[in-house]
Amino acid sequence: MPNLSPYADPQYFVLLVVTLIPVMLGLYYGKRFRVYETIWTAAFLLLTFGGIKWHQGVMLVAYVVYQLALVMGYDRYRKRYNQTGVFVALVVLSALPLALVKLSPAVHLPKLALLGFLGISYLTFKTVQVIMELRDGTIKEVSPFLFLRFLLFFPTITSGPIDRYRRFQQDDVAVPSRHDYLELVNTGVMRIFQGFVYKYIIGYIFGTLMLPHVAHQVLMHRSAFLGTGLSWPLVAYMYVYSMYLFFDFAGYSLFAVGISNLMGVRTPMNFNAPFKAQNIKDFWNRWHMSLSFWFRDFVFMRFTFFVMKHRLIKNRIRVSQFAYLVNFLIMGFWHGVTWYYIVYGLFHATAIIINDIWLRYKKRHSAQLPHNRWTQALAVVITFNVVCLSFLIFSGELNTLWFKH
Structure with a gap:
């Protein structure tokens, strides 16, 4: 059985769109064919996780059954009891498969990696979110289906x-009007075409044509970097990699959002002109937004509330600074248990803490500091370069330079 790689080639899009025609026709006439969508989903999951990737398919099925049992069990339990210890245990158990997969290289147990499959992180984020919002009461009840x-x-x-579960539920329950659906289809098609431009044209230029060339130049000038700490090819690599990372990932996300729109689902956007950000906090409100907002709501805010509730740190500014460190350190570990991912997380935590210090200083001295289009342009340039430096760390190229023999 041939495997499909999501959004990897034109044939995938043709198969995707053709098989979605019944769904689109149903929505056009005000009906959602849930049985067909279920069969369609199962078929595409089989094409993606079947064949030579059958072990991933088995792990996916086992994982879904496991998480369903956790969520439905907690949904029933918390209606009669609501003990904090049980809630914490459920969150830990829900995140455990992902944690084991991520830790497998560090603890030298490669068999743990076999628990993983493509997309395990995003499914874990969804499940943990549901458990936490059940605890809060913002989700009143969970339907297994x-x-x-x-x-x-x-x-x-x-x-x-x-x-988010509640936002998805709204789209799933309420079929859009014909006028709204046609507008959604139009938006979805535009996003798909924009995704093609991003991923297959601009991303191809930066990732396939330019990146290998500058990477080769970096290795050719490795001795200069190790001797002086500066290499102009490395600077070029930093900018090229940053552009490739954005356009490739943003293109992929546009495909996902566009196809969702064709299915009558308003999946949230992931990027909002992140390189126009005027500071690092603004950047994280624009970059991989669904991830950064998830960490904000379910790590940063909850950690802050816990520390303040138990008065572990009295100074509110210190609480937020410590919460930033925890938030981005976890995000770094989520990317992988390697030094450059961890440093990447700490880099952004430090940058946001410095940014907060600057913003407080700026507020106190607003009358003495200039604020015009030139200072705004300078802020964008500084933020862009800080972000690109963080992406150089993230890329692992420094690891290659320092440890390649």
Whole structure:
């Protein structure tokens, strides 16, 4: 059985769109064919995780059954009891498969990696979110069938964006009017074409044509970098890699959102002109937004609330600074247990803490500091270069330079 790689080639898009025609016709006439969508999802999951990737398919099925049992069990439990210890245990158990997969290289147990499959991170984020919002009471009840549809929504299953259960439920329950659906289709088609430009034209130029060339130049000038700490090819690599990372990932996300729109689902956007950000906090409100907002709501805010509730740190500014460190350190570990991912997380935490210090200083001295289009342009330039430096760390190229023999 041939395997399909999501959004990898034109044949995939043709198969995707052709098989979605019944779904689109149903929505046009005000009906959602849930049985067909279920069969369609199962077929595409089989094409993606079957064949030579059968072990991933087995792990996906086992994972979904495991998470469904956790969520439905907690949904029933918390209606009678609501003990904090049980809630914490459920969150840990939900995140455990992902943690084991991520830790497998560091603990030298490669067999743990076999628990993983493409998209395990994003499914874990969804499940943890549901458990936490059940605890809060913002989710009153979870339907097993809707939870499975939410978890296995195919356009976003492998790389997001990360949707929220209540928002997804609104789209699933309420079929849009014909006028609204046609507008949604128009938006979806535009996003798909924009994704093609981003991923297959601009991303191809930066990633396939330019990146290998500058990477070769970096290795050719390795001795200069190790001797002086500066290499102009490395600077070029930093900018080229940053452009490739954005256009490739943003293109992929546009595909996922566009296909979701064709299915009558308003999946949230992942990027909003991130290189126009005027500071690092603004950047994280624009870059991989579904992930950054997930970490903000379910790591940063909850850690802050816990520390303040138990008065572990009295100074509110120090609380937020410590929360930033925890938030981005976890994000770094999520990318991988290697020094450059961890440093990447700490780099952004430090940058946001410095940015907050600057913003407080700026507020106190607003009358003495200039604020015009030139200072705004300078802020964009500085932020862009800080972000690109962080992406150089993230790329692992420094690891190659320092440790390649």
